[in-house]
Amino acid sequence: xxxxxxxxxxxxxxxxxxxxxxxxxxxxxxxxxxxxxxxxxxxxxxxxxxxxxxxxxxxxxxxxxxxxxxxxxxxxxxxxxxxxxxxxxxxxxxxxxxxxxxxxxxxxxxxxxxxxxxxxxxxxxxxxxxxxxxxxxxxxxxxxxxxxxxxxxxxxxxxxxxxxxxxxxxxxxxxxxxxxxxxxxxxxxxxxxxxxxxxxxxxxxxxxxxxxxxxxxxxxxxxxxxxxxxxx
Amino acid sequence: xxxxxxxxxxxxxxxxxxxxxxxxxxxxxxxxxxxxxxxxxxxxxxxxxxxxxxxxxxxxxxxxxxxxxxxxxxxxxxxxxxxxxxxxxxxxxxxxxxxxxxxxxxxxxxxxxxxxxxxxxxxxxxxxxxxxxxxxxxxxxxxxxxxxxxxxxxxxxxxxxxxxxxxxxxxxxxxxxxxxxxxxxxxxxxxxxxxxxxxxxxxxxxxxxxxxxxxxxxxxxxxxxxxxxxxx
Numbered sequence: 001x002x003x004x005x006x007x008x009x010x011x012x013x014x015x016x017x018x019x020x021x022x023x024x025x026x027x028x029x030x031x032x033x034x035x036x037x038x039x040x041x042x043x044x045x046x047x048x049x050x051x052x053x054x055x056x057x058x059x060x061x062x063x064x065x066x067x068x069x070x071x072x073x074x075x076x077x078x079x080x081x082x083x084x085x086x087x088x089x090x091x092x093x094x095x096x097x098x099x100x101x102x103x104x105x106x107x108x109x110x111x112x113x114x115x116x117x118x119x120x121x122x123x124x125x126x127x128x129x130x131x132x133x134x135x136x137x138x139x140x141x142x143x144x145x146x147x148x149x150x151x152x153x154x155x156x157x158x159x160x161x162x163x164x165x166x167x168x169x170x171x172x173x174x175x176x177x178x179x180x181x182x183x184x185x186x187x188x189x190x191x192x193x194x195x196x197x198x199x200x201x202x203x204x205x206x207x208x209x210x211x212x213x214x215x216x217x218x219x220x221x222x223x224x225x226x227x228x229x230x231x232x
Numbered sequence: 233x234x235x236x237x238x239x240x241x242x243x244x245x246x247x248x249x250x251x252x253x254x255x256x257x258x259x260x261x262x263x264x265x266x267x268x269x270x271x272x273x274x275x276x277x278x279x280x281x282x283x284x285x286x287x288x289x290x291x292x293x294x295x296x297x298x299x300x301x302x303x304x305x306x307x308x309x310x311x312x313x314x315x316x317x318x319x320x321x322x323x324x325x326x327x328x329x330x331x332x333x334x335x336x337x338x339x340x341x342x343x344x345x346x347x348x349x350x351x352x353x354x355x356x357x358x359x360x361x362x363x364x365x366x367x368x369x370x371x372x373x374x375x376x377x378x379x380x381x382x383x384x385x386x387x388x389x390x391x392x393x394x395x396x397x398x399x400x401x402x403x404x405x406x407x408x409x410x411x412x413x414x415x416x417x418x419x420x421x422x423x424x425x426x427x428x429x430x431x432x433x434x435x436x437x438x439x440x441x442x443x444x445x446x447x448x449x450x451x452x453x454x455x456x457x458x459x460x461x462x463x464x
Contacts, residue, residue, distance in 0.1 A: 013245030059319040
């Protein structure tokens with residue numbers, strides 16, 4: 001197919017990639033999956049996992065494929081949404097490359113298997129990652145992804161995507177506290193999340209803590225929006 | 233610059249466009265700016281305004297340029313945000329074209345001047361546009377833009393972008409009622425928006441209605457998030 005049919009002068013062919021901001025809560029910290037680049041440009045630098053969208057492949061499918069290649073996790077098992085597209089003319093030294101960034105949020109995921117483009121992949125605390133020099137404009141993309149996650153905890157039920165099921169209200173509060181970097185009042189939080197419509201579904205089971213009362217166990221409910229919102 | 237440097241087999245060069253969902257409230261209805269396509273593909277069909285991102289041009293700049301070309305409106309005078317990127321392999325019969333959709337919200341804008349790609353441009357009520365066959369996947373993009381606008385009225389101050397300044401609380405309520413397609417209780421609405429932090433700034437002036445009390449006039453405040461939210 002001749003791609004030049006509709007393109008006027010001053011419009012050259014380009015490339016499109018997907019990049020993934022994959023976040024989880026591990027060891028009491030919000031962490032992002034980063035790879036060490038195995039080839040030029042930025043060889044040896046830390047970067048977000050990602051790659052070229054293939055011929056005949058949709059964007060969501062490309063994001064899911066890269067997710068699987070980097071983490072061996074099926075996209076169906078976590079929250080995956082488009083974040084934003086970045087297309088500054090100078091963002092890639094190879095030429096004009098637009099990248100469609102995705103945000104993936106999931107429970108403490110197994111350590112990733114290094115893929116073809118990843119010499120090494122690792123979880124990195126987000127605050128440290130944001131202070132290091134990531135390849136391309138990946139620092140800005142990571143910052144946007146973290147801010148999107150923080151904002152969505154206010155008015156959506158997405159925090160539960162970080163929790164392996166079943167989970168307690170204290171498990172869920174731990175996610176909010178880690179992602180927001182702030183302590184929350186336990187009884188206020190308990191009241192808000194258990195009254196929010198279709199956020200949490202009781203399993204009927206309880207977890208026995210080392211001390212104190214048994215804690216009710218929940219799984220994720222069908223609601224996507226959180227009403228009323230829980231504000232930072 | 234040789235673009236093939238980083239591209240593996242199975243990844244061909246592509247094109248990137250921007251498309252604009254431009255919404256306003258006119259004559260008591262939510263309306264979108266549509267153009268009648270002047271060339272193939274989909275010649276003669278209604279479509280969202282948009283065009284190719286030029287060499288050396290950023291995405292936001294391309295969106296602002298297309299907005300100006302289609303409406304003669306400066307992007308600085310309305311709310312413009314990235315909506316989502318669409319890249320289904322079959323969405324454009326010319327070949328692989330990814331489009332970065334933008335959402336523009338503004339006060340009742342002057343009728344657009346037909347640009348080079350627009351044989352004719354017009355405001356079209358959104359409910360009628362969504363029932364007609366738009367070119368490409370523009371029906372889906374328009375539906376996503378309208379839903380984004382409706383959702384953002386709940387938890388952001390963006391409704392004020394539809395109001396020419398200065399405006400009354402009744403003007404603002406009219407926007408909410410038209411965009412949501414639902415009547416709101418006037419005194420409840422008045423209480424909520426005037427108590428929301430930094431949403432509305434009183435000008436000190438009043439508008440004299442044909443009958444009834446003078447109505448206080450406001451301009452847009454600095455807040456972007458609406459706290460507490462106003463729910464549909």
